[in-house]
Amino acid sequence: MTKKLIIVTGGLGFIGSNLIELLLKRNYYVVNIDKVSYSSNFYNTKEFKDNKRYKFIKCDINSKKVESIFNKHKPIGIFNLAAETHVDRSIDGPKIFITSNILGVFNILEIFKKYYKKNLRSKLIHISTDEVYGDILTGRSDENYSYRPSSPYAASKASSDHLVSSYVRTYGIPAIITNCSNNYGPKQHPEKLIPKLIHNIISNKKLPIYGKGTNSREWIYVKDHCEALIKIFEKGKIGNFYNIGSNKNKTNLEICKGLINIGKKNIKIGTNVKIEFVKDRPGHDIRYALNSKKIIKELNWKPKKSFSQGMEATFNWYLNNLNYYTSLNTKNATKRVGLKK
Template sequence: MRVLVTGGAGFIGSRYVRRVLNGEYPAFADATVVVLDKLTYAGNLDNLTEVLTHPRMEFVHGDVCDPDEAAAAMSGADTVVHFAAESHVDRSIEVSGGFARTNFLGTQVLLETALTVGVRKFVHVSTDEVYGSVEHGHSRETDALRPNSPYSASKAASDLLACSFHRTHGLPVCITRCSNNYGPNQYPEKIIPLFVTSLLDGRPVPVYGNGTNVRDWLHVDDHCDGVQLVAEKGAPGEIYNIGGGTELTNMELTGHLLAQLGADWSNVVRVADRPGHDQRYSVDSTKIRQQLGHCPKIPFFEGIRDTVEWYRENREWWEARLRRSYDFSEFEKARS
C-alpha cells in the first residue's frame, strides 16, 4: 500500500504521518507514506524528525498546486489524505489570494491527478468553519455551508469541488470536517500555542472583543484517529464531522491557560474584534461515531495539560518561529 499525505510536515499532517509509521493504525501497517509538502512557514521537517529515516517514509518537497509535482508524488498511491491548506483566519483577512490558490486550486489539481492515477480513496480534510456561526444546536453534515472568512470560504469551495468529483466522475472522495485542534507542534499563531508561548515568555495575550466566542476543542490525536477511520471505512461521497465535545468561550480557555501557567488577568490585553468573527462553532459528530466507531479518547483538561508541558520542554522548537510568526507590538503598546 502507498499513501500520499499532503501537508504532512504541518501540525496535523505530521502527527498523522507519525501515527501511521509508529504502528497506531494496523490497516496501514505495511504502508509506504509519501509526504508532499511545500515547507511554507507552518510546515517544518522538524515535525518529522523521528520518522524521516523510517524505511517506509518518503518526502517530496513540492507544491500541491503544481500538476507535475502532484503527479510525481501521487504515482502508485492507493490512498490520498489531503491535509495541505492555508488555515489561519487572520492571515486570510489580510491577504486572501494564497488561501484561494492553495485551498481551492491545490485541491483541484490533486483531484484531477487522483482521477488519472485511479486512487482507491481520497480523504479531503476540511473544517467546521465552513458551516459558519452556529447560534444554537450543532452543525450536521447536511447543513448548508455559510462561510464568513476568506479562509473558510476557500475551504467550503474546495469541499464542493471534492463532492463534484465524486458525483461527476465517481472519484472515491470522503470529506472530514473537524473542530478546533490543539496539541504539540502546533505553529504558534493559533490561540493555544500563541497564549502558552507568550505567557512562558512573560508577554501579554490578546483576547478579541468580549471573549465570548465559543469553540469546540479536539486533540490532534483524536482528529487523526477519525481521519484514519474515514480512510479505512468511510463511504465514498460521504462527509463526516469530527468534534471534540468540549466547548469553551475564549475567556474560559484563557482563564484555564492562565491558571496552568501561574499567570493572572493582568497578562490579558483586550483587542478590537476580528472582522466577521464567528460567534460559535459546534458540530454534530453522531455520524462518524455511529457509522465508523469514532470516539475522542483524550479528555480536554488532560490533553491541554500535556500540551502546555510540551511547550515548556520544547522552547527550542517554538522560540525562533514565534518571533517570526506574530507581531506583538500592538499588544505590548496596549499593555503599557
C-alpha cells in the same frame, strides 16, 4: 500485495505531522508532500524523519509533479491537508488561499481522476473544517447543514469541499470529505490561539484575547482527529461527509484562564502574564459547534482525550520543546495580523 503507502499533503504542518506519526505507528508507508511554507516546520517531523517507511518531497499541490509522485509511489490513500489555514492571514491576503486551497485541490482532483482508474483501491480523503458551516448560534451543525462560510479562509475550504463532492458525483472518484472542529496539541504554529497563549505565559508576556473573549469553539485533541481520519480512510463510505468533533465547547476566555491555571501548576508565572482584550477580528464568527453523531455511530470512533488531560499534555509539550518556537519558519510568529486595511 500492494504496499500500504499513503501520501499526506501538508505533512510539515500541525495536523499533517501528527497524522504521519500515527500512520507510521500503524505500519503504513508515508510520502509527505509539502511546499515548505511559513507554517511548515521540520521540527515537526524530526522524530520520524529517518524512518525507512517515511519520505519527504518538497512540492506544491498546484504542481504537475504531483502526477509523477502519484504514479511512482502508487498510494492507496491520499490525505489532503495542504492548505493556507490562518483566518487572520486570509483577511490581509486572500489570494494565496484561493491558489492553495481551491486551485491546489482542483489540481489534485484532476490528477486523481486519472490515477484512481489504474489504482482502483485508492481513496482521497479531503480534510476540511467546521468553519464552512459559519456561525452556529444555537444547536450543533450535522453533515446536512448548509455551508455559510464567513471568512475568505472558510470560503476557500467550502469551495474545495464542493469541488471534491462534485468530482465524486460527476466522475465517480472515490473520495471522502471530513469537517473537523478546532484542533489543539503539539506542533501547532503559534499564530494560533493555544500555542500563542502558552508561548506568552512561558515568556512572561500579555495574553491578547480578541473582543470580549466570548467567541466559542469546539476543541479536539489533534491525535483524536488523526485517529478519526485513519478510521474514515479504512472504513468510511465513499462520497460521504463526516464531522469530527469533541462535543466540548469553550470560549476563548475559558481557554486562556485554563492555560494560566495549568501554567501556575508547572512554572513560576511572571507579572506581565495578564489577559489583554484587543480589537476583534473582522467578521469573527461567534460560535462553531458540530454534531458528530454520524462518525460515532457508523464508524465506532470517539475522542479519547479529555479536555483537561489534552490541555495539560499540550502545555507540557511546548514547555519541554522550547526550541520549537525558535525553529519556526516565521519571524514575529505571534504578531497580530488581519485587521482589515
